[in-house]
Amino acid sequence: MLSLFVVALASATLLPGGSEVWLARQWCLEASWLALWAVATAGNSLGSLINVALGRYARHFQGRPWFPVTPAGLARGERWYRRFGEWSLLLAWAPVIGDPLTVLAGIFRLSWWRAAALIVAAKGGRYALVLLLAEAWLAPLC
Incomplete structure (x- = not known):
């Protein structure tokens, strides 16, 4: 279980x-559906909240020449985030776009509690689906 937490967090x-x-x-090795779901959701949600914290902290460096986002890029990101808002965190589970969305939530100072609730809902839903698919497709192979 610890390895699942670490992999999910990373x-x-x-x-x-x-x-x-x-x-x-x-799941094939342990088949404890609820425990696996809880550990994976907790680890992955914590990893996304680390991204939120990094986004909050990164805002302090936006005036530095080495800051990776230009002021125009930051303004474009802010317009996009204001348009789609906090509900975009329901896509935090998605490959490629999920991690930047959590960083944007930090940069634009979304409340910790709202960010956590939306991220846990997104991650928990994804892992529930993964476990349902594993049960349906992998059960004969395990």
Whole structure:
């Protein structure tokens, strides 16, 4: 279970990785649906909240020449975020766009509680779906 937590946490940060395969593997070995879901959701949500914290902290450096986003890029990101808002965090589970969305939530100072609630809902839903698919497709192979 600890390995699942670590893999889920790492894959939610800006590090590359995928925890779905590891979750399905753990399901084959342990088959404790609720515990696996809770551990994967907690780890992945915590990883996304680390991204939110990084976004909050990164805002302090926006005037520096080495800051990776130009003022125009930041303004464009802010317009996009204001348009789609906090509900975009329901896509925090999605590959490629999920991690930047959580960083944007931090940059634009979304409330911690709102960010956590939306991220946990998104991540929990994804892992529930992964476990349902594992049960349906992998049960004969385990």
